[in-house]
Amino acid sequence: MSTTTAAAAELAVQAKEAALRSEGYWAGVWKRLRRDPVTIACASVLLLMLLVIVFAPLVAPHDPYQGSMIRRLRPIGTDNHLLGTDELGRDMLTRLIFGGRLSWFMGIVPVFLAFLIGTTLGVLAGFAGGRVNMLIMRVTDVFYAFPSVLLAVAISGALGAGIVNAILALTLVFVPQIIRVAESVTTGVRNLDFVEAARASGASAFTIVRVHVLGNVLGPIFVYATSLISVCMILASGLSFLGLGTRPPEPEWGLMLNTLRTAIYVQPWVAVLPGACIFVTSICFNLVSDGLRQAMDVKG
Amino acid sequence: MFLYLVKRTIYAIPIALAVGFVCFMLVQIAPGDPINAIVPPDASEELVEQVRRDYGLDKPLPVQFGLWLLKVVQGDLGRSLATGRPVWADLSSAIGNTLTLAVAASLIGFVLGCVLGGLAGTFRGSVLDRVAVTTAVAGVSVPHYWLGMVLVVIFSVQLNWLPAMGAGPGGSSDWVWDWEHLQHLVLPAVTLSVIPMGIVTRTVRGIVAEIMNQEFVTALRGKGLTRMAIFLHVVKNAAPNALAVMGLQLGYLMGGSILVETVFSWPGTGLLLNSAIFQRDLPVLQGTILVLAMFFVALNLCVDLIQTALDPRIKRA
Numbered sequence: 176m177s178t179t180t181a182a183a184a185e186l187a188v189q190a191k192e193a194a195l196r197s198e199g200y201w202a203g204v205w206k207r208l209r210r211d212p213v214t215i216a217c218a219s220v221l222l223l224m225l226l227v228i229v230f231a232p233l234v235a236p237h238d239p240y241q242g243s244m245i246r247r248l249r250p251i252g253t254d255n256h257l258l259g260t261d262e263l264g265r266d267m268l269t270r271l272i273f274g275g276r277l278s279w280f281m282g283i284v285p286v287f288l289a290f291l292i293g294t295t296l297g298v299l300a301g302f303a304g305g306r307v308n309m310l311i312m313r314v315t316d317v318f319y320a321f322p323s324v325l326l327a328v329a330i331s332g333a334l335g336a337g338i339v340n341a342i343l344a345l346t347l348v349f350v351p352q353i354i355r356v357a358e359s360v361t362t363g364v365r366n367l368d369f370v371e372a373a374r375a376s377g378a379s380a381f382t383i384v385r386v387h388v389l390g391n392v393l394g395p396i397f398v399y400a401t402s403l404i405s406v407c408m409i410l411a412s413g414l415s416f417l418g419l420g421t422r423p424p425e426p427e428w429g430l431m432l433n434t435l436r437t438a439i440y441v442q443p444w445v446a447v448l449p450g451a452c453i454f455v456t457s458i459c460f461n462l463v464s465d466g467l468r469q470a471m472d473v474k475g
Numbered sequence: 476m477f478l479y480l481v482k483r484t485i486y487a488i489p490i491a492l493a494v495g496f497v498c499f500m501l502v503q504i505a506p507g508d509p510i511n512a513i514v515p516p517d518a519s520e521e522l523v524e525q526v527r528r529d530y531g532l533d534k535p536l537p538v539q540f541g542l543w544l545l546k547v548v549q550g551d552l553g554r555s556l557a558t559g560r561p562v563w564a565d566l567s568s569a570i571g572n573t574l575t576l577a578v579a580a581s582l583i584g585f586v587l588g589c590v591l592g593g594l595a596g597t598f599r600g601s602v603l604d605r606v607a608v609t610t611a612v613a614g615v616s617v618p619h620y621w622l623g624m625v626l627v628v629i630f631s632v633q634l635n636w637l638p639a640m641g642a643g644p645g646g647s648s649d650w651v652w653d654w655e656h657l658q659h660l661v662l663p664a665v666t667l668s669v670i671p672m673g674i675v676t677r678t679v680r681g682i683v684a685e686i687m688n689q690e691f692v693t694a695l696r697g698k699g700l701t702r703m704a705i706f707l708h709v710v711k712n713a714a715p716n717a718l719a720v721m722g723l724q725l726g727y728l729m730g731g732s733i734l735v736e737t738v739f740s741w742p743g744t745g746l747l748l749n750s751a752i753f754q755r756d757l758p759v760l761q762g763t764i765l766v767l768a769m770f771f772v773a774l775n776l777c778v779d780l781i782q783t784a785l786d787p788r789i790k791r792a
Contacts, residue, residue: 324734329498333757334504335505416737436738443628460616465612
């Protein structure tokens with residue numbers, strides 16, 4: 176008898192210690208992320224880029240708009256112009272640093288807006304069900320019936336060139352995609368027992384959504400949204416490449432790629448530099464998103 | 476199953492109508508009076524009024540949509556502002572070229588994706604798997620218009636092996652199946668194929684890995700079947716999903732080739748769209764987008780129907 180009591184007490188102590196040792200969800204995520212060298216490397220590259228972009232006026236060696244007609248299209252490694260000069264004699268390194276500002280802005284802002292709008296509508300559709308769900312999801316189906324590049328080109332082509340129009344078009348491209356994900360995870364959570372229990376204990380719909388639903392769906396939606404940043408950046412630069420986004424002389428990677436297109440016979444390697452920047456950024460965002468998905472153990 | 480096929484086909488009709496409505500609205504959301512999208516800016520006041528009545532632009536929006544739809548169904552997409560020719564005339568030849576490019580790119584992407592994804596899924600965790608996964612991520616992350624420029628720099632500018640522009644010698648825009656035209660197809664098709672390659676690799680890897688873990692594969696092994704025979708079983712199980720992904724990719728490529736077509740001056744719908752955007756030629760913009768989107772809707776439907784027919788296990792609502 177006394178031995179079993181002692182054993183039980185021992186077990187209770189062990190359980191208490193285990194509970195103290197076990198960390199929260201986010202500590203676990205962070206622990207898994209730290210052990211993933213690819214994600215850490217990519218995140219570091221992105222962080223470095225972000226710092227350079229934010230402090231562009233301090234870092235950039237020249238003026239991004241000031242060209243020189245006698246120093247046009249210098250090759251990579253020219254004195255005073257590490258990465259050469261563009262078709263108007265402007266320093267490439269400077270333009271690439273400043274160009275990152277708009278490229279990053281246009282890659283992230285539409286996804287962020289779409290995340291806000293898409294999550295709201297998707298959770299609403301998933302939680303409310305019935306007619307509300309029907310209405311939201313059928314409208315989503317229509318926008319899903321367009322290939323995303325085509326939809327972006329169609330809307331910004333009709334609205335006309337400009338950064339605001341491009342952001343509007345891209346947001347509209349990503350909202351339906353986020354709605355679909357948000358709706359499906361919300362529908363999954365809504366039917367779980369703890370939601371039923373919360374309802375039975377008298378929680379209002381608002382409280383259930385805020386406490387029980389959002390806490391469980393925001394993670395997967397967020398991970399999905401991060402995977403869209405890479406696509407958005409390529410699309411945004413693509414719109415500028417077509418002359419639909421940024422307008423010259425504003426530095427932006429896609430637009431720079433377009434204006435340097437005619438120079439590929441003169442300075443081919445200088446001309447493809449802006450695209451390399453887009454590629455590096457986009458692949459890093461993709462790999463970080465993959466790492467997050469694994470660390471947060473999100474399915475799908 | 477037959478009931479599902481009928482239901483799915485009927486469901487495509489409201490979607491097609493709604494897609495048509497979005498295309499119709501494109502001209503409405505464009506800044507300025509939509510009448511400016513139809514008549515040239517130097518037209519006289521009387522002509523403008525005349526056209527406004529003829530096109531029914533003085534009527535309420537739903538009526539306008541009905542009238543527009545009636546014309547579209549009859550194959551009348553309006554006239555180009557820039558050339559004055561019917562939109563359909565330019566569009567019909569461009570669609571063929573885009574289809575050639577998209578099909579070629581899909582085939583390359585599908586074959587490469589299946590090989591890479593199949594190997595990666597079979598030998599999970601190996602070096603081969605890592606290479607395949609990295610290639611797939613690179614494929615979906617690369618700005619393909621930039622990849623096109625890089626390929627031009629390497630194979631046209633530096634090595635001088637392949638032509639950089641157009642669909643045929645002397646800038647001809649009519650496609651013929653001969654060696655000279657094929658040379659023009661190589662670079663744009665390879666460029667465009669990286670996206671489906673990446674996506675098919677990811678999908679096939681996932682499907683194959685899942686199938687390899689199933690009990691029936693173990694049973695086949697236990698039965699003493701050769702690797703080849705087991706491989707055939709896996710292919711049979713993976714094919715419907717892989718084909719469905721590929722079918723949708725073809726549609727995405729048709730609609731998304733605008734950037735690659737711009738880089739290579741490929742005379743397809745993308746180049747047409749590009750010049751329409753440049754000249755603010757709204758009828759051409761609207762017509763091209765409508766046709767491409769309808770193609771995508773039809774393709775979606777076909778893929779669903781074929782997949783259901785191929786794989787009766789898939790339960791549909």
